[in-house]
Amino acid sequence: MVLYIIIGVIVAVLYGLYVQVVQKKNKVKEAFASIDVQLKKRYDLMPNILTMANQFMEHEKELILEVAKIRTKAMSMKSQFDNMHEKVKVENELQSKMGQLMVSMENYPQLKSNETMVQAMQTFAEVEEHIAAARRFYNAAILDLNNAVEIFPSSIIASSMGITTLPFFEISDEKEKERLDVTNYIRTNN
């Protein structure tokens, strides 16, 4: 009788660990998908901004074209764990070019004061914040999963299911990691 109880408890504990590992794995998938949802919002918003920018910003045609190209490339890339680094690189490039475009808008007061443009830019800024939030969610989910994979006893369950640690969402471009020298920026604008 006691033996059955002990076996029952062990089975219950193992089942509990199994459920936890599966839940953490699914949470990572959910978090990854949530990044995609936010990225889609960004892609959907960009044509409006680019169309309006194209009408007013005569000297930035090249930049606008570049942004459009990168957007198309980013949209065509499927979101998978395997190509995550590539996708992140492209998204960061897109973000950087959009940032340059926003800065260039300062030279076009007509565009800056356009109400539709102002609203679109505010919405874009909110979408960027949501993307950042989604990335934080993803990293939190990855941390949970990696802890479960590496720490005993859930590591046994994870390895038996073939679940391994996954990389965090981090900046892959070394240039972006460099310290920003603001003085050069100010000198250029002056």
Added chain:
Amino acid sequence: MASKEDISTYIKEFKPFYQQEIYPLLASFEEERLSKKQTKDMLTKILTVCVIICVGSIVYFLVCKKMLIEPNNVILIFTFLSLFCLIPVCIFLTKLCKDFEIKVKEAVLNKYLSFFGHFSWSMQPKMTKEDIKESKLFPHFETIKTDDNFTGSFKGHRMFISEMELSRTETRYTNNGTRTEKVIIFEGVMVKIALNKKFSSQTIVLDREFSVAQLASQKLTGGGLDFLTKDLFYDFNKLHEVKLEDPDFCKKYIVYSEDQVEARFILTTAFIERFKLLRKAFVFGEDEKRIMENKLVNQYMSSGIKASFLNNVVTIAIPTITQRDLFLIGSLDKRMTDSEQINEFFKEFIAILSIVDILNLDSKTGL
């Protein structure tokens, strides 16, 4: 009105405004205060005598019973008279103080608040029971008692400020049977601020101290131990824990949300840093002295601020550490133009307004 909607401007410009506009108004009530104070003192003396007679009579009757002596009828009559007078005197005394306070506030406060631009005062509650239940900060309460309520806007943010007490009755099981008693769930200030960020789901920031017990109750027994952790919110299934990056913040607070992404959209790393400063900013007047003397350190450390984000509005519950009446003007015991009373009110109000600055709510890059 102050020249600029700014805390430092308020502090700089308040004194001349007070001297010109508020001081004469308060001074006009001094005569009435003195007369009412005399009445209060007389009633307090009567009350003291009644209590002494009642207590003395109880002792007398107990002694008579023990010594099997017949109690004196005169003393019996005095005892009944005292008991008869006790409750009405108490009620009249409380009413005397409260009525005077309300009278002064009605005459002075809206003028006082005109300094801050767009605020008004009222005894009518601006936050209903449903508002508070919807925020899920205190789901299990029965009674709401509000004192001072302010409505207005600061730096473009619409604000409702309410000094309130939330309580419920609980049945306690003792050796002598059951006993019903009133338990105070919350005593302090509830502030509701409209935000410049849009969000559709609900996110709650709670004290970790209470929430661990709630969580254990839910996870282990499906709510079976709720009688131990009565502050459990009822819609637990829709709210999931959000694990944030800041270890100091996570030690003190626990976050639940309907949407993990939106929770992090609201609680950015910068916002979390500023939220941690809120508890330090809300030490109301006298409490600060006592905390400095180490008398209330434990209570201070454990009484966290709670916040609920829903429908583009944040509701923040700030408990007072000692059970003091905040925003007090018109006390019968202090001179009407007593500077301490005025300063306390000013500091308390400024502390509430500074939430907008501390949390950087008026900046697009803030919350």
